[in-house]
Amino acid sequence: MHSRVLLWSALGLALLLVMPWLLLQALPQNQAQFWTANILGRGIVFGIIAMSLTFLATYGGFISLAQMMVAGVAGYTLAIFVDGAVPRIAGGLGYGLAIPLAILAATVMGLIVGAIAVRTRDIYLLMITLALAMGIFRFIETNIAWFNGYEGIRNVVGPDVFGFDFRNAYVFYYIALGTAGALYFGVLYLVRTPFGLVLQGIRDNPRRVAALGYAVGPHRIAAFGVAGFIAGCGGVLATIYNIGISPGSIGLGATVNVLIMSVIGGLGHPIGAFVGSLVFTFFDTFSASIYDRERFNTLIGVVFLVIVLLSPDGLLGAGARLRKMLGGRDAP
Amino acid sequence: MTIPAIHLAGVSRRFGALHAVRDVSFDVAAGERRAVLGPNGAGKTTLFNTICGDFPPTAGRIEFFGADITAAKPHHRTRMGIGRTYQTSLLFNGLSVLDNLFIAVRGLRPNRFSFLRPGRDDSGMQKARELAERMRLSHLLDSEVINLSHGQRRQLEVGMALAGDPRLLMLDEPAAGLSPGDRPELLRLLRELPRSLTLILIEHDMDIALPAADIVTVMKDGEVVVEATPDRIESDPVVQAIYLGGGH
Ligand SMILES: Nc1ncnc2c1ncn2[C@@H]1O[C@H](COP(=O)(O)OP(=O)(O)OP(=O)(O)O)[C@@H](O)[C@H]1O
Numbered sequence A: 001m002h003s004r005v006l007l008w009s010a011l012g013l014a015l016l017l018v019m020p021w022l023l024l025q026a027l028p029q030n031q032a033q034f035w036t037a038n039i040l041g042r043g044i045v046f047g048i049i050a051m052s053l054t055f056l057a058t059y060g061g062f063i064s065l066a067q068m069m070v071a072g073v074a075g076y077t078l079a080i081f082v083d084g085a086v087p088r089i090a091g092g093l094g095y096g097l098a099i100p101l102a103i104l105a106a107t108v109m110g111l112i113v114g115a116i117a118v119r120t121r122d123i124y125l126l127m128i129t130l131a132l133a134m135g136i137f138r139f140i141e142t143n144i145a146w147f148n149g150y151e152g153i154r155n156v157v158g159p160d161v162f163g164f165d166f167r168n169a170y171v172f173y174y175i176a177l178g179t180a181g182a183l184y185f186g187v188l189y190l191v192r193t194p195f196g197l198v199l200q201g202i203r204d205n206p207r208r209v210a211a212l213g214y215a216v217g218p219h220r221i222a223a224f225g226v227a228g229f230i231a232g233c234g235g236v237l238a239t240i241y242n243i244g245i246s247p248g249s250i251g252l253g254a255t256v257n258v259l260i261m262s263v264i265g266g267l268g269h270p271i272g273a274f275v276g277s278l279v280f281t282f283f284d285t286f287s288a289s290i291y292d293r294e295r296f297n298t299l300i301g302v303v304f305l306v307i308v309l310l311s312p313d314g315l316l317g318a319g320a321r322l323r324k325m326l327g328g329r330d331a332p
Numbered sequence B: 001m002t003i004p005a006i007h008l009a010g011v012s013r014r015f016g017a018l019h020a021v022r023d024v025s026f027d028v029a030a031g032e033r034r035a036v037l038g039p040n041g042a043g044k045t046t047l048f049n050t051i052c053g054d055f056p057p058t059a060g061r062i063e064f065f066g067a068d069i070t071a072a073k074p075h076h077r078t079r080m081g082i083g084r085t086y087q088t089s090l091l092f093n094g095l096s097v098l099d100n101l102f103i104a105v106r107g108l109r110p111n112r113f114s115f116l117r118p119g120r121d122d123s124g125m126q127k128a129r130e131l132a133e134r135m136r137l138s139h140l141l142d143s144e145v146i147n148l149s150h151g152q153r154r155q156l157e158v159g160m161a162l163a164g165d166p167r168l169l170m171l172d173e174p175a176a177g178l179s180p181g182d183r184p185e186l187l188r189l190l191r192e193l194p195r196s197l198t199l200i201l202i203e204h205d206m207d208i209a210l211p212a213a214d215i216v217t218v219m220k221d222g223e224v225v226v227e228a229t230p231d232r233i234e235s236d237p238v239v240q241a242i243y244l245g246g247g248h
């Protein structure tokens, strides 16, 4: 199981590496650029945020609905402190400092969410994380002094990276892909460490983990901190992609979207986050041009229902079942 | 007089109105093999839980090699040298055999909380492999526990209980639910345990319990009703009443 996933991940990564070039061969330049940045790049960025949810779900058995909010904490921290954002809230920092600060803030927020939810499980965990997310959302929406209320903060254009402009579609794409790849393989590493193994132990049997001498609470909180770090990286990229951030990007709709992406892909493995987010982004982009905006929710709802009905464990599970049906003997 | 491995003095455990264990007092000598028999609901598992700390006693006193452990946390007791298995398996189903053993080993060490992946020569990993070998599970190191047979799961349970090199090992119905084919293997594993290890064994089946034990304790309704050597147990009138006469 493990080596096969690694192989598929490496293949997927290789494909994504050459995709921009392939698109340029197949499409006119402006369309190729659109696909690269607005579909693949955006999909990967939201995949990072979705992976923070999948990481907790796969290895801890925790479904957190606070991950989009945590990503938003990174986005807002960046927008508040970076020079050039409009309106200027605090300012004074370049991207080199504002980005690490933003990711740190998201990590701390993750730890806080973990600490608040440390004794809850299942539906109660879902509700408490949702309540936290909505509470922060309402606070930000109504606070002008720090968050500029419902208008949000604009003009977060992103840094020059070694002389390359972040606003260039390809620069953005490869930074997003590199970040996603590093985080993804980081997660695969982490779950083989004692911390990761104990986290999976907590998922399977928290009482036994405690009896074996581990402190269950701190491990859970740390897992939320790790998820906060991941979501923070995604939040920074999403904010720069959108050239700013507003409360809508962390509202109920956005929160549910991240959950839908994760479930579409499958919660059995972190790669599902990226499968789900790419599928979601694809439908998000094209249903809007096929139908009007209102219909998008209907379409994605139908896609979601079909996938969940056919395969409760998402597209990953569907893939595994398909292999089995086609006679692959080693399918799980 | 030598210090007993376990000294129970008036140990009781209540669950609300239910008196699951009632004023139990006995000693188990170091190196002894003790079997605990008794009908369903007699309080055998609850007695284990008071000794290992999962449900500490509500009254009475427990000493482990002379140290008062009545109120100690379960993992402190594990670190002091008490290992146990559970009647219903409490393994980590989504993890491999090796990882289950590794978690058990690592939990007893000071560097428990770590973000660094253990290398191949990590002492905890080596210990986990040794335990797997002792439990004859070496060929299944990378199998997920959910795919193991019932007998293999029982073997793994014993392996995890041995992770802390316990001085006292408590086995809760290790052979329960095993197929006749799996039983001899488990019994052989138990017989191979070093003689220095103190062993308390809960067992329903007298044919397994009696040959393995030095002394047998019989419980009923939370109380110890008989304590005797195996050869005297089967002819004991109280035991016969419990096992043959429906309990009166
Ligand atoms: N955690 C608990 N909460 C409430 N009651 C409990 C708990 N654990 C055990 N009991 C009760 O205590 C009594 C003794 O149970 P225990 O499990 O110790 O019996 P046992 O001798 O191990 O029986 P068996 O042979 O069926 O395993 C039972 O009536 C049981 O319902």
Ligand SMILES: [Mg+2]
Binding pocket: B044, B045, B046, B087
């Ligand atoms: Mg029992």
